[in-house]
Amino acid sequence: MNRNEIVFQLNTIFADIFNIDKSTLTDKTSAKDVDGWDSVAHVMLITSIEKKFAIRFTGREIAGFKTVGDLIDAVEKKTIGK
Amino acid sequence: MINIDQKQFPRSSVFIGELESLNDRFIVAQIKTMLNNFGDEYVTFLEKVLFLANTSKVSPVDSILDYTTVFLREQVRFQQTDSYSHESFDEVYDEVYNNPDVMEGFYLDGLLLTQACWEIHYHIHRFFCNHFLPRCKGKAQGLEIGFGHGLYLYEILQQCQNKGWARCVIYGLDISEYSLKYATRLLKQSFSEDLFILKIGDIQNELNFPEQSMEFGLMAEVIEHIHSPDQALLRMRHCLKSDSPLYVVTPMNSNAVDHITNFQSIDEIEKLIISTGFVLETKEVFSVKQFQPESKDRTETLCAVFRAL
Incomplete structure (x- = not known):
């Protein structure tokens, strides 16, 4: 799966969970830019991503995601060869 | 960036620094609020919890990150299904209490650390110190069901030591051999082994202590883990002398990986406890x-102190 496909899928998940317009998301978008992106929503986002890409993140990885770009990078790394 | 005295609080300083380097919102936001509200009282407690934690494996x-994210994963599931992930005690026993990868991996340390890292748990601990500890008098004999990591027992023994009480014997019963091992290690760091007697046992089957033999009791985060809370409370009531205090902490709508019984309201929990032979003395509800x-x-x-009738 290439980066553009990952970005497309992630944007769809973000839009569903936070009810926002996909076009407002950039690599630098962080929790403080999105209404409702609290710790429960953060984990809801992560579990949706894990399900979509059939991957699993550790607690340390989950806590370390600060921006949309961090998430894209992590998914890209975990899906290499898939 | 959080600034605390590195010489006075070395463990807290390293711990907070590492958390901050990962993310300044996740958990750190709660630590900042507790530091602002409680200052040295809070960071002294965090330092103590970090001293007591077993950092040999994880x-x-x-x-704390693994415990928190596992809990939040279950809470997300609860939001979607409105039911707890587990219904069977035996299933939870196999997956959690009798599973060394979980208990000795992140569970016991993580749960201990939540006392200082989750605002709700820190407030519950303060309630315990302010409302229940003063009721545990010198030379008293008490019993905790489900001691888990052992922090409450530690606080009671520390009070006995600080006040110079010669003997305040406490008994503890827990379902997990890993809790027994963990709490024994934790208590032995500071106290003589003849001050506490910890055993493995299941309050759902029996409670082998004589009638009216205990002068205080604790059932903190217990009745949501079992199928028949009323039977467990009746067994505890049987062991307590009249007028003895019972400390109870029970959450609702909290889908931890080992919770199997949910309650519809706080009122339902209070009525259940009262129906087994207690009166409510003081309570707080935290959300x-x-x-x-x-x-x-x-x-x-x-979070409440009841009194045995």
């Missing part, structure tokens, strides 16, 4: 929303 940062108004986490926790 770092405290990984323990996640109270500390994080925007949170979708619906956890509410009854």
Whole structure:
């Protein structure tokens, strides 16, 4: 799966969970830019991503995601060869 | 950036620094609020919890992050299904209490660390120190069901030591051999082994202590883990002398990986306990929303001292 496909899928998940317009998301978008992106929503986002890409993140990885770009990078790394 | 005295609080300084380097919101936001509200009282407690944690297998940062994310994963599931992930005690026993990868991996350390890292748990601990500890008098004999990591027992023994009480014997019963091992290690760091007697046992089957033999009791985060809370409370009541205090903490809408019984309201929990031979002395109800108004986490926790009739 290439980066553009990952970005497309992630944007769809973000839009569903936070009810926002996909076009407002950039690599630098962080929790403080999105209404409702609290710790429960953060984990809801992560579990949706894990399900979509059939991957699993550790607690340390989950806590370390600060921006949309961090998430894209992590998914890209975990899906290499898939 | 959080600034605390590195010489006075070395463990806290390293712990907070590592958490901050990962993310300044996740958990760190709660630590900042507790530091602002309680200052040295808070960081002294955090330092103590970090001293008591067993860091031999997993770092405290990984323990708290793993425990928190596992809990939040279950809470997300609860939001979607409105039911707890587990219904069977035996299933939870196999997956959690009797599973060394979980218990010795992140569970016991992580749960201990939540006392200082989750606002709701810190407030519950303060309630315990302010309302229940003063009721545990010198030369008294008490019993905790489900001692888990052993922090409450530690606090009671520390009070006995600080006040110079010669003997305040405490008994503890827990379902897990890993809790027994963990709490024994934790208590032995500071206290003589003849001051506490910890055993493995299941309050759902029996409680082998003589009638009216105990002068205080604790059932903190217990009745949501079992199928027949009323039977467990009756067994505890049987062991307590009349007028003895019972400390109870029970959450609702809190889908921890080992919770199997949910309650419809805090009132339901209170009535259940009262129906087994207790009167309510003092209580506080804590909710996640109270500390994080925007949170979708619906956890509410009854924290109370009852008195045996």
